[in-house]
Amino acid sequence: xxxxxxxxxxxxxASFLTRGLNAEGHQCHHAATLxxxxxxxxxxxxxxxxxxxxxxxxxxxxxxxxxxxxxPDLLFLMLTALGDTEERIEGLxxxxxxxxxxxxxxxxxxxxIDALLRRRPSSQSQTDKVQYHQLTLEPAKQRVWLQAxxxxxxxxxxxxxxxxxxxxxxxLSRERILSQVWSTQNDPLTNVVDVYINxxxxxxxxxxxxxxxxxxxxxxxxxxxxxxxxxxxx
Numbered sequence: 001x002x003x004x005x006x007x008x009x010x011x012x013x014a015s016f017l018t019r020g021l022n023a024e025g026h027q028c029h030h031a032a033t034l035x036x037x038x039x040x041x042x043x044x045x046x047x048x049x050x051x052x053x054x055x056x057x058x059x060x061x062x063x064x065x066x067x068x069x070x071x072p073d074l075l076f077l078m079l080t081a082l083g084d085t086e087e088r089i090e091g092l093x094x095x096x097x098x099x100x101x102x103x104x105x106x107x108x109x110x111x112x113i114d115a116l117l118r119r120r121p122s123s124q125s126q127t128d129k130v131q132y133h134q135l136t137l138e139p140a141k142q143r144v145w146l147q148a149x150x151x152x153x154x155x156x157x158x159x160x161x162x163x164x165x166x167x168x169x170x171x172l173s174r175e176r177i178l179s180q181v182w183s184t185q186n187d188p189l190t191n192v193v194d195v196y197i198n199x200x201x202x203x204x205x206x207x208x209x210x211x212x213x214x215x216x217x218x219x220x221x222x223x224x225x226x227x228x229x230x231x232x233x234x
Contacts (some may be wrong), residue, residue, distance in 0.1 A: 002046075002155070003027045004026050004046055004047065004049070004050060005031065005040055005049045006021075006028060007034075007037045008050075009030050011023060014032070017050065021113075023192060025155055029044045031054060033056070034060060034063055037051070038063075041071055046074065049075070049096070050074050051096075053087075053091070054082070056079070061094050065095050068171075075097045075116045075117070076095060077099075077113065078099045079100050080101065080102060081101065110154045111152075111154075114158075117155065118142055129202075132165045133217050134146055134216060135165060139162065144179050146204065146208065146216065151207055153203065156196060157196060157199055160180055163181055164219060168228075168231075170229075171225050171226050171231065173225060177193050190231045197227055200219060204216055204217065215231070215232065216232070218230060
């Protein structure tokens, strides 16, 4: 989970990004002008900023070097309709860590955000690992392996699987999952827990070892109570 700051002056897109990224477990803040952006960079202290280039008549590209100088640890992802090769190069040379052109695929945006966030230095030991049978999780790098196969997970999928791996064979209620993973007691998307449980199940099944698929840990449903991570019986 990370704190994100979105610079976007188009209200519908700003709302879409905020809702979608909040649902992924991030904490989003929004700025609609360059002045508001500068203020929120100081008050919010985000981990990553997603910035549109053209904000009204202003090009945020020319404010980027100043923002980077004042906030050297902040990551910047440009999300803009100006997607020609020359414009991408210009954005990267002005200090953007990544550049994604509109229209964009939301899953690609999530993947780029996750990749950028993995660059952040962590206070945890880089060797710290949590293991449950064939699953190995490395929290500091936000990486998970099923035997030798690395799973490609979004930030929220990682946090959800981490919650299960740290409490193996324990029944976890939907309410507890929402509280710990989404930091809320209310389901933001009515069935969001079920949706993400199904995503994890699919990825575990798709990456199971061909030689021992029956030994892959599974997330089972305990009717009326919740879910739990188990190792199938031999």
